[in-house]
Amino acid sequence: MSPTNESGAASEPSAPHLRVILAKLGLDGHDRGLKVVARILRDAGMEVIYLGLRQTTDSILAAAEQEDADVIGLSMHNAGHMTLAPNMINALRSAEMNIPVVVGGIVPDRDVQPLLDSGVAAVLGPGASADEVAAIVAGVVSRQAS
Amino acid sequence: MINDPSALYEAARNGHRRSLGRLLSLVERAGANADKISELVHGDTGSAHIVGVTGAPGAGKSTLVGELVRLLIEQGRKPAVLAVDPSSPLSGGAILGDRIRMDGPAGTGDFARGRDTEPGIERQACFIRSLATRGHSGGLALAVPLAVRLFDAVGYDPVIIETVGVGQVEVDIVGAADTALVVVPPGMGDAVQANKAGLLEVADVFVVNKADRPGADDVRRDLNLMLDLSHMTGQESKDGYRPPIIMASALNGTGAAEVWDATEAHREHLLSSGLMAQRHRNRVRTEVRARMAQKLTTMTESILSSSTGSRVLDDAEAGITPPTEAAALLVAHMVEKAENQQ
Numbered sequence: 001m002s003p004t005n006e007s008g009a010a011s012e013p014s015a016p017h018l019r020v021i022l023a024k025l026g027l028d029g030h031d032r033g034l035k036v037v038a039r040i041l042r043d044a045g046m047e048v049i050y051l052g053l054r055q056t057t058d059s060i061l062a063a064a065e066q067e068d069a070d071v072i073g074l075s076m077h078n079a080g081h082m083t084l085a086p087n088m089i090n091a092l093r094s095a096e097m098n099i100p101v102v103v104g105g106i107v108p109d110r111d112v113q114p115l116l117d118s119g120v121a122a123v124l125g126p127g128a129s130a131d132e133v134a135a136i137v138a139g140v141v142s143r144q145a146s
Numbered sequence: 147m148i149n150d151p152s153a154l155y156e157a158a159r160n161g162h163r164r165s166l167g168r169l170l171s172l173v174e175r176a177g178a179n180a181d182k183i184s185e186l187v188h189g190d191t192g193s194a195h196i197v198g199v200t201g202a203p204g205a206g207k208s209t210l211v212g213e214l215v216r217l218l219i220e221q222g223r224k225p226a227v228l229a230v231d232p233s234s235p236l237s238g239g240a241i242l243g244d245r246i247r248m249d250g251p252a253g254t255g256d257f258a259r260g261r262d263t264e265p266g267i268e269r270q271a272c273f274i275r276s277l278a279t280r281g282h283s284g285g286l287a288l289a290v291p292l293a294v295r296l297f298d299a300v301g302y303d304p305v306i307i308e309t310v311g312v313g314q315v316e317v318d319i320v321g322a323a324d325t326a327l328v329v330v331p332p333g334m335g336d337a338v339q340a341n342k343a344g345l346l347e348v349a350d351v352f353v354v355n356k357a358d359r360p361g362a363d364d365v366r367r368d369l370n371l372m373l374d375l376s377h378m379t380g381q382e383s384k385d386g387y388r389p390p391i392i393m394a395s396a397l398n399g400t401g402a403a404e405v406w407d408a409t410e411a412h413r414e415h416l417l418s419s420g421l422m423a424q425r426h427r428n429r430v431r432t433e434v435r436a437r438m439a440q441k442l443t444t445m446t447e448s449i450l451s452s453s454t455g456s457r458v459l460d461d462a463e464a465g466i467t468p469p470t471e472a473a474a475l476l477v478a479h480m481v482e483k484a485e486n487q488q
Binding site: 017042 | 168171237243
């Protein structure tokens, strides 16, 4: 049911909750979708570190190391995904941080494969259901860990 | 990434921030790794000024902390922030939204971004960590003090803990800081509210936040009245310290410097009056008590699920023994078992 590891176990050490950073990368004011995603992931038992609007690769990188994030979710409605998402991936790589990046928002079909090729772990479109969103986010983390 | 506490601690002491991030995760998870970290930091702590910030949701705590952090970095300090937000009791998930308020004034994100925005500001001089309460009883009471000691041991000073001021655990955590800041916005009630017991009693510094809004002066008046009553009933601290009331407004960019001056002044007071040592003893005592309570809870659960436990529980449920007697029997059994193990 819940895509997190066995949560709520009474015995210690307690099972880790997935820690997800959610951010709008670049100049983009459309954050309603990201707020919905934050709520979906919270309800799936994850801990969402919500960075919100006007983030940069540097600010997301700093947050990811301080928060020990398991996954980074980028929301893009600014048509900048083909530049900004690979930038983020490269920044993580040069920092030797092996954290999967999921891109959500408005991404034309023809851009999906190039994004995946650049190292993005998954692309979520407007039609994705709540269960799909949670399952995909949990899925990219376990794939990375394995 | 490796999970060996010793190697991570070594790296964190040398300024590797990601190792510190991972250590904090191990602290949160509790268990053997967390106990190991507690051993590792022992002896390296004691230099940081520990500041608690609390208040009702929406009082402006995170925004104020963001302003303080900016100020501290400009002063060449190396602040750490532990921002506690509640977990959902239903799903166990959480939305940790404190960081966005600390991202520099007006969300410009200067320091969290780790850029040299102004000459003299050390790159990435601060470390902000969000912590979810994670429901399980007493978890926060164990994770926060250890996380604070960890920040202290790797060289952060001051260490600022931000919690929502609801619930005994949160009040205890802030009450165990060297200096407790209580943030009060306008419109939260009158003088009678201010005289109810709880949060306001732990304050070393009051911050009337959103001072640009109507009603801020009324809050100051009510808090002053409350402090006057403490004086009249002899409840004020014996050393004559009276918590100052500072007016602050992030909108107007005022008050943060005064808040920090008052916080420093309180620390001076603790040092000169010898009360700092007492605060430290209280903090150690609070943590030891919380850790004992946690262990006893674990023991209680294990006795209840043992064969003896289920037999006694069955008798109690069937109405053969009263609950009081069942509990006494099981506690006696628990003590006996613990003695046999020694």
